[in-house]
Each structure stands twice: as C-alpha cells, then as structure tokens.
Amino acid sequence: MNKWINEKVLPNVLKFVNTRPMNALKNGMLFSLPFLMVGSIFLILTNFPWDPIKDFFVNVQLAPIFNKVYNATMNLSAMFAVVGIAYAWAEDAGFPGLPSGLLGLASMLVVNPDTISNFTNASGKAVKGVSSVTAILPDWLGGKGMITAIIIGMLVGGIYSWFVRKGITIKLPESVPTNVAASFTALIPAAVILTLMGAIYGIFDLGWHTTMVESIYKLIQTPLQHASDGPLGVFIVAVLPVLFWMFGIHGTVIIGGIMGGLLQANGLDNAAMLKAGDLSVKSGAHIVTGAFMDQLITFSGTGITLGLTIYLLFWAKSKQLKTIGKLEIAPALFNINEPLLFGTPIVLNPLFFIPFLGVPLISGILSYILIATGILPPFNGASIPWTTPPIISGLLVSGWKMAIWQAIVLVMSVVVYFPFAHKYDQILLARENGETTEEIEKDLAEDK
Amino acid sequence: MADKNILLIDAAGMSISLLAKKMDDYSKTNNLGYSVEGVADSAGPEKIESNKPIAIMIAPQVSYLFDKYEKEYGKDIPVGKIEMVSYGMMDAPKVIKATEDVISSKK
Numbered sequence: 344m345n346k347w348i349n350e351k352v353l354p355n356v357l358k359f360v361n362t363r364p365m366n367a368l369k370n371g372m373l374f375s376l377p378f379l380m381v382g383s384i385f386l387i388l389t390n391f392p393w394d395p396i397k398d399f400f401v402n403v404q405l406a407p408i409f410n411k412v413y414n415a416t417m418n419l420s421a422m423f424a425v426v427g428i429a430y431a432w433a434e435d436a437g438f439p440g441l442p443s444g445l446l447g448l449a450s451m452l453v454v455n456p457d458t459i460s461n462f463t464n465a466s467g468k469a470v471k472g473v474s475s476v477t478a479i480l481p482d483w484l485g486g487k488g489m490i491t492a493i494i495i496g497m498l499v500g501g502i503y504s505w506f507v508r509k510g511i512t513i514k515l516p517e518s519v520p521t522n523v524a525a526s527f528t529a530l531i532p533a534a535v536i537l538t539l540m541g542a543i544y545g546i547f548d549l550g551w552h553t554t555m556v557e558s559i560y561k562l563i564q565t566p567l568q569h570a571s572d573g574p575l576g577v578f579i580v581a582v583l584p585v586l587f588w589m590f591g592i593h594g595t596v597i598i599g600g601i602m603g604g605l606l607q608a609n610g611l612d613n614a615a616m617l618k619a620g621d622l623s624v625k626s627g628a629h630i631v632t633g634a635f636m637d638q639l640i641t642f643s644g645t646g647i648t649l650g651l652t653i654y655l656l657f658w659a660k661s662k663q664l665k666t667i668g669k670l671e672i673a674p675a676l677f678n679i680n681e682p683l684l685f686g687t688p689i690v691l692n693p694l695f696f697i698p699f700l701g702v703p704l705i706s707g708i709l710s711y712i713l714i715a716t717g718i719l720p721p722f723n724g725a726s727i728p729w730t731t732p733p734i735i736s737g738l739l740v741s742g743w744k745m746a747i748w749q750a751i752v753l754v755m756s757v758v759v760y761f762p763f764a765h766k767y768d769q770i771l772l773a774r775e776n777g778e779t780t781e782e783i784e785k786d787l788a789e790d791k
Numbered sequence: 792m793a794d795k796n797i798l799l800i801d802a803a804g805m806s807i808s809l810l811a812k813k814m815d816d817y818s819k820t821n822n823l824g825y826s827v828e829g830v831a832d833s834a835g836p837e838k839i840e841s842n843k844p845i846a847i848m849i850a851p852q853v854s855y856l857f858d859k860y861e862k863e864y865g866k867d868i869p870v871g872k873i874e875m876v877s878y879g880m881m882d883a884p885k886v887i888k889a890t891e892d893v894i895s896s897k898k
Binding site: 357360370680681687 | 801803805806850853854858875
C-alpha cells in the first residue's frame with residue numbers, strides 16, 4: 344500500500360501540482376495577500392468588535408476613510424488575482440510578466456459588466472434620457488469575480504506566453520533601442536487576446552443579455568463555494584494536507600493553492616456581510632473560509648502538533664525527542680512545525696498516523712458543528728498572516744469565543760498525542776540504552 | 792573575497808530560514824567560507840539571479856521541486872535534496888556536508 348502510493352499515486356499528483364497552471368495559480372494568488380491583509384486591518388477597525396471604539400471611529404469621521412481603503416483592497420481581490428496569475432504564468436514560462444498581467448486586467452474588464460442601468464434620482468424615479476451609466480464595477484472584481492479571474496488569468500497567461508514563445512511578435516530592426524522594441528512585443532498577443540475577450544463579451548451580451556463573469560458566478564462559482572462550505576470542504580482542508588505530509592510533502596501549500604480562490608471568496612462574502620452589519624450563519628455566512636484552514640486546522644503547524652511538542656518538551660526522556668522539543672517550541676508558536684515533522688519524525692512514521700490525522704479532523708468536524716449551530720460566530724473574513732500565533736489569530740479572525748475554542752483544541756491536542764508520544768519515547772529511550780529491537784518489543788508487550 | 796553562497800529552497804521560506812541561519816552561523820564560527828540563505832520557491836529564481844549560489848539545496852517537503860530546479864539550473868549550479876531527519880533536527884553540519892558532497896559529485 345505504502346509502496347503503491349509512493350510509486351504510483353504521489354508522482355502523478357506532484358506532476359499535476361508542478362504544472363504551469365497550478366504554479367501560476369499558487370504564485371499568482373500570493374500577490375493579492377498584502378492587499379487582503381492590509382484591507383483586513385481596516386475592515387476590523389471599521390467594524391471594531393467593541394462598540395465604544397466602533398462609535399468613536401464613526402463620530403470622528405474616520406470610518407468612511409477606513410472603508411475607502413477596504414474598498415480599494417479586499418473589495419478588488421479578483422483584480423489582484425487576475426493580474427497576479429497572468430503575470431506568474433508568463434514569468435514561469437520565462438518571459439517578462441508585467442505585459443501579461445496588464446493584459447489580464449484589461450481582459451477581466453472586458454468580460455465584466457460596465458453599466459448601471461435604471462438610474463434613479465433622489466425621488467426614486469428613473470432619470471429621463473439616462474438609462475445607463477458606464478463604470479468599472481467593483482462588485483464583480485471582488486470575491487464574486489474570483490473564479491472568472493482565475494480562468495481569465497490562466498487563459499491570458501497561456502496565450503500570451505504561447506505567442507512570445509513562437510516568436511509571433513513585432514520585431515523591430517536592431518537599431519531601435521531595446522526598451523522601445525520591448526514595448527512592441529505585447530502588441531500582437533494583446534490584439535488577439537483583447538479581440539477574443541471582446542468576442543466573449545459580445546456572445547454573452549447578445550446571446551443571453553448577461554456577462555461572462557455573472558454567468559460563471561451563477562453556474563460555477565456558487566455551486567463550488569457551496570460545496571467547499573460543507574462536509575466535503577472540511578474533509579479536503581482537514582484530511583488531504585495531512586495525508587500529503589505523512590509522505591513528507593508540503594500538503595498545506597498544495598491544498599491551500601488549489602482551494603485558495605474558493606476559500607478566499609467564502610471569506611470575502613463574510614467580510615461584506617460584516618460590513619453590512621449582519622454576519623451570521625443564519626443569514627448565509629460561510630463556515631469554511633481561509634481562516635477555517637489556517638486558524639482551526641493547521642495552527643501550531645499541520646496536524647495541530649502543539650500537544651506533541653509539549654510532551655517532548657516536558658515529559659520526553661529520550662535524547663532525540665528532548666532535542667526536537669527544544670527546537671520546535673518557538674517555531675510552533677508561529678505555526679511552523681517542520682522540525683517536528685521531520686525530526687521526530689512524524690513523516691512516514693505509522694505510530695503517529697492516528698493522532699496526526701485525528702486531531703485536525705476532530706477540530707474540523709467540531710468547529711464546523713459549533714459554527715453551524717451558532718455557538719461560535721462565523722469568521723469575519725479578515726486575512727491575517729498564517730504565522731500569527733494561535734489565540735491571537737482566533738481573536739482577530741472571529742473574536743474571543745474563537746480564541747477560547749483554539750485553546751480548547753490545543754488542550755485536546757495534548758491529550759490525543761500523549762499516549763502515542765509516550766510509547767514512541769519509550770522505544771527511542773530503549774534504543775538509546777542499547778536495547779535490541781526484540782527486547783524493546785518484549786518490554787512493550789509486558790507494558791500492556 | 793565574499794563568502795560562497797548556498798541557497799536553500801522550501802515552500803514558504805519560513806522553516807528553511809531556521810536551518811539557513813544555523814548553517815550560516817556554523818559556517819561563520821568554523822570559518823568555512825559559506826553564506827547560507829533560505830527562501831520560498833516563489834522567490835527562488837530571483838535569488839539565484841542575485842546570489843549566484845554555488846549550490847541549491849531543496850527541502851524534503853518540496854522535493855517535488857527538485858526536477859524543476861535541476862532542469863532550469865542544474866547545468867551550471869549543483870542541485871541537491873536535503874535529507875529528512877537532518878532537516879528536522881536542523882543539523883547544520885550534516886546539511887553543509889551533504890551540500891559539499893553534492894558539489895563535488897557534480898564536478
């Protein structure tokens with residue numbers, strides 16, 4: 344079984360993970376992170392969980408300013424995504440990324456709606472003569488445009504790179520300065536891509552009186568978001584990263600990369616609800632967001648290994664585990680646990696499969712139930728660095744109840760890892776004392 | 792002469808920086824003449840451009856990146872994998888030794 348996974352399954356999965364589209368998606372989405380994080384700060388400030396401070400910001404007229412920053416960052420997340428993905432694709436293919444990224448932005452705007460119709464005046468009557476107004480609408484450049492942004496970003500990155508690789512670009516004589524010549528490189532791909540986007544816009548507009556981004560939102564993104572927000576989503580974020588890590592592969596980055604767009608869209612929906620003043624599961628808030636994965640599944644490291652670290656630090660007797668405990672405790676506070684995973688090791692160590700898989704799964708299922716039943720509030724949609732220490736992170740992405748819940752999960756982690764860590768420590772200790780494998784097995788059998 | 796750079800690659804640039812720091816310190820105290828830096832895969836190509844490393848070592852959790860780096864840079868720069876347990880134990884001397892082995896085997 345192990346051999347089959349190692350030789351047949353993993354290489355194929357990793358080949359898929361290492362393809363250009365996956366690289367572009369993973370690296371491209373990273374570019375939007377700083378904007379989401381800074382936007383989150385302003386989101387939390389305007390909707391401060393303590394009313395006196397919240398009212399203060401409103402009274403001194405700061406709230407609208409904070410909102411402005413939120414609108415230009417979190418509310419435009421799909422715009423950052425499309426630029427990032429088209430850019431990352433071209434860079435990965437070995438070409439300058441900026442022209443591709445800008446082309447992605449232009450393409451996104453072409454397939455987006457740009458008219459607000461049925462304009463009404465203050466008295467609510469339609470304004471005569473003005474039936475529509477042209478604008479760039481943030482509605483579809485935020486979370487709701489995420490899947491379209493991913494599709495457009497990959498499409499543009501792919502087509503652009505293809506043209507440049509095939510050399511189908513305008514070449515100027517060598518006497519022309521390089522900078523001038525470079526600006527012409529994007530001309531032919533841009534003409535082709537933007538014509539294509541124009542055609543897509545035209546087909547959706549003339550055929551169905553809608554736009555690509557609205558159709559994709561309705562037909563693809565909404566069902567996907569719905570699926571990611573249920574038991575299937577919990578299974579994917581709680582079980583798959585751990586399964587990868589059991590074989591020593593960074594599953595969190597892989598699953599995070601694939602699910603990132605959807606989890607982000609879920610979180611942004613929640614952020615919009617918080618801003619509108621009604622964030623609750625009853626009114627449609629999502630449960631499984633990026634924060635669900637970062638702050639309830641992989642906090643203190645993949646596998647919620649703080650419990651194991653505490654055992655190694657305070658109770659371990661073998662030299663190897665003591666050393667790892669001291670190495671791991673500081674990184675663990677920032678949710679990094681590679682020393683533990685490789686040093687203990689947990690990787691490829693069947694003894695730890697049960698707690699390593701079990702603790703995040705228990706946390707995932709219980710957290711889902713607690714949020715769904717309203718005992719814990721849903722996540723507010725704020726994006727914080729995944730290295731934010733536990734408890735503090737819970738406070739920021741939801742509130743004090745979530746911080747307490749994180750503490751409870753950590754205690755659970757100590758309890759579940761304890762017996763396994765104890766047994767493993769005994770084995771290592773015996774080995775360090777020079778006992779043979781048979782003697783160790785005999786001791787363990789007597790221990791029972 | 793400036794120290795010869797060894798570049799370590801992982802997924803997020805976090806845990807790798809712990810090991811890089813240990814290796815860097817170890818090299819300094821023992822006058823080995825290496826400077827060691829650890830970065831995320833996404834920052835890899837840029838760092839290779841600027842650091843001109845004498846070797847690139849890939850962390851075990853992203854060993855699937857080995858082929859990519861080997862294909863891209865293997866001709867000019869030796870590329871190796873860091874072994875799991877020495878990564879976990881943050882065993883600087885062992886990883887430096889492994890790096891030297893990779894360099895001499897590619898010569």
